[in-house]
Amino acid sequence: MSTTMTMAAALNAALRDTLETDPDVLLIGEDIGTLGGVFRITDGLQNRFGAARVIDSPLAESGILGTCVGMAYRGMRPVAEIQFDGFVYPAFDQIVAQVSRLHYRTGGLVQMPVTIRLPYGGGIGAVEHHSESPEAYFAHTPGLRVVTVADPQDAYSTLRAAIECDDPVLVLEPKRRYWSKGEVDSSVTADLSSARVLRRGADATLVAYGPLVVTALEAAVAAEDDGIDLEVIDLRTLAPLDRDTVAASVRRTGHLVVAHEAPGNVSLSSEVITSAVEDCFDRLEAAPERVTGYDTPYPPAALEDHHLPGIDRILDAVDRTLGRRSSREVA
């Protein structure tokens, strides 16, 4: 039943299986046909399903999303691929002012089951505009679901759930994890409203999502050497946020660290920490900590290792929230 595959292959399988079963689903994006997408996520699909269901679009992101709106009016369930994170901004208006609002604006008469796939995040040594983490802009938008995946199984199940969902869903795919392998069982389903507790621990709650889930799990293993028992949560659904799972965990551990690649200012960590403070302030034993990209534009590739949260920075923050000696005292 389950097979080992990369996250890229899992996403491809999810698209294939959905196209197979639902005639209303179609794919649209730049270079997704013959080329199979620059990351090969749509590899072979145009061959199999034809150019009318796997559409190579003109080079226009606003056009892609605006067209999806019209298609959804007509009952289709379009899945749009935006080639890279940095190219979603030309489509920003269609996403935040159109796709995400129509259901509300029409009092529920119009549904927008539009899925937007967005490779995102850094760590691949790319040039400018190819390593962005724009999730906060979108998570701020009412009417839009924002999810991100962390491993092949999660990628398969979550993408299928996103396409089945009657709401518009932005699926953030951590491109630096595209080539990591894992087991995928196509019968496993996902829901779009819950976080995942990936590891139980007693001392502190470490919340991450997308590309940093692997890093957080590695940090938890490394923390064992220092006698620290970390609970790791994959947030997965960034909007609406599953604050209950986070709060339940923090109530047990009393400590919270949130890690993501995006700048920390007005970010998901701002939201998660605020929610925890609102939900279980009485159970927090220390100030929550966050480990994020700095509040700078994404730097040139030669500096990205300094910008991206790694195991050491995460453990440094864990030390702080546990009242242990951290870099800020050493200096």
Place this chain on the structure above:
Amino acid sequence: MLTTTSAPDQDLVDGLAQPLFVLGEDGTRHPDTTLDPFLHDADEELLTGLYLDMAVIRALDDEAVALQRQGELGLWPPLRGQEAAQIGLARALPETDFLFTSYRENGLAWCRGVGAQEMLSVWRGTTLSGWDPFAHHMATPQVIIAAQAHHAVGYAMATQAQGKDDIAVACFGDGALSQGDLNEAMVFAASFHAPVLFFCQNNQYAISEPVAVQATVPIALRPTGFGIPSLRVDGNDVLAMRAASLLAARHIRSGKGPMFVEAVTYRLGPHTTSDDPTRYRDEEELETWRHRCPLGRLERHLDQLGASIEELHAEAERRSEETTAALREAVTALPVPAPESLFDHVLSTEHPGLLRQREQFRAFTASLAPEPTETAQTGGPAS
């Protein structure tokens, strides 16, 4: 037929039936009533210069591809096949005209005196901006497709407001035609008679997508709907490209508003070094375009004029070797920026939040450094 002395209000597009050209594929010089007035100065010396320019940027491009293959560069967008379009444009404009380009115009950058380190640094990932835009009258290359078209129009409108007569050039590919930005830029340019040249290198593909996905009629027809006159030119004919650029620049400089040039050419290599063009193009098509090589065509013409091709090759090789040696040397000499430079230039003045992050970054980095050894603490020459 488009003339340069009166407002081109009737036929807004020239070269539709057949892209304008003056050099046949066998190197024979053909008359062309539109371009001929801009070819008076095309003597052997000028032609030789254009040939050498093309040979050098081809060598530069090949060397950069090799450097990428050797792991010295993260990425490179090859321009092979598009030498005539870039050299024809660069050698038609005074260096004070301001260029707003995308990532593939390294031939233009070279003509504008951009040095090897400046050119490679972005692709090696040590900086986001390789050169000083004002030193070279060339903006830092644009990755977002078509965004630079707006910038060129704005620059041109500002130039006009200042009563100056330099022009701005927006360079882009065929894919850019689909973006709202380019179409909006043409509206602004036309409405305000902005002194801007829209320069499209139609190299037939936007990554894997053939130009037919972006335009079902010749690209040069698009601007006419905005009231912008355009020329469709054989982009592999450097002489035609230079003449067309001269024509357009004169038209624009004389106050008649924007103009559009479509260079019909072909990208012989991959889109970038991470692209696999065998997935979307066939060998036959490639072979056809290899025969239209802009260097070969000019070489045959020079041969017909009686120039010494042997000397030409020798000189091309000498200059190419000079350029590629500079690239090789530059790439390893490129400094990795200090980690703390992450925090530089976010805002034009420091603000407390970022200062705090910088301090925390410093402390964190210091905490990772190995404990200083005995000798490091006490050793070292006394000064």
